[in-house]
Amino acid sequence: MKIMVIQGPNLNMLGVREQHIYGPMKLEQIHAQMKDFATQNGVEIEFFQSNLEGEIVDKIQECYGDVDSIIINAAAYTHTSIAIRDAISAVAIPTIEVHISNLHRREEFRQTNMIAPVCASSVVGFGAFGYHLAMMGSLQIMSEIRAVQEARQAAASAE
Numbered sequence: 001m002k003i004m005v006i007q008g009p010n011l012n013m014l015g016v017r018e019q020h021i022y023g024p025m026k027l028e029q030i031h032a033q034m035k036d037f038a039t040q041n042g043v044e045i046e047f048f049q050s051n052l053e054g055e056i057v058d059k060i061q062e063c064y065g066d067v068d069s070i071i072i073n074a075a076a077y078t079h080t081s082i083a084i085r086d087a088i089s090a091v092a093i094p095t096i097e098v099h100i101s102n103l104h105r106r107e108e109f110r111q112t113n114m115i116a117p118v119c120a121s122s123v124v125g126f127g128a129f130g131y132h133l134a135m136m137g138s139l140q141i142m143s144e145i146r147a148v149q150e151a152r153q154a155a156a157s158a159e
């Protein structure tokens with residue numbers, strides 16, 4: 001099983017940017033923790049960060065047929081990008097979106113979310129720990145899908 005973690009614009013600045021909102025952890029530290037958790041659970045994990053919308057769309061498309069679950073923080077593109085939304089919808093891979101800050105308590109322009117309606121779920125406002133929660137959610141979703149597939153196969157072979 002494989003998880004792709006996609007990080008949007010300015011998340012490469014974590015640890016530097018607005019620490020009172022996004023906390024002190026650097027992206028590399030967050031990814032190192034995620035990698036440890038993935039290894040402990042026997043799951044393959046890959047990381048991708050880009051400041052460019054088209055590159056994020058390309059990466060989501062590359063996941064098709066290769067990845068079982070996507071964890072994405074589309075950052076500012078969350079509020080604007082129909083292209084990223086359509087890409088998530090197109091590949092139909094269970095996707096969990098993460099936001100470090102609690103969007104619901106922030107500016108009006110952050111209340112528009114293009115991504116959430118095409119995601120399996122959202123993790124919002126837990127700081128960097130949200131990525132860990134998203135991984136737990138991702139493992140749960142993947143095991144539920146596998147259980148359904150196994151039940152279908154068992155039913156088909158019993159016919």
Ligand code: DQA
Binds near residue numbers: 011098102103
């Ligand atoms: C963010 C919230 C977005 O509104 C913002 O543009 C970001 C980070 C978050 O993780 O809280 O860059 O996605």
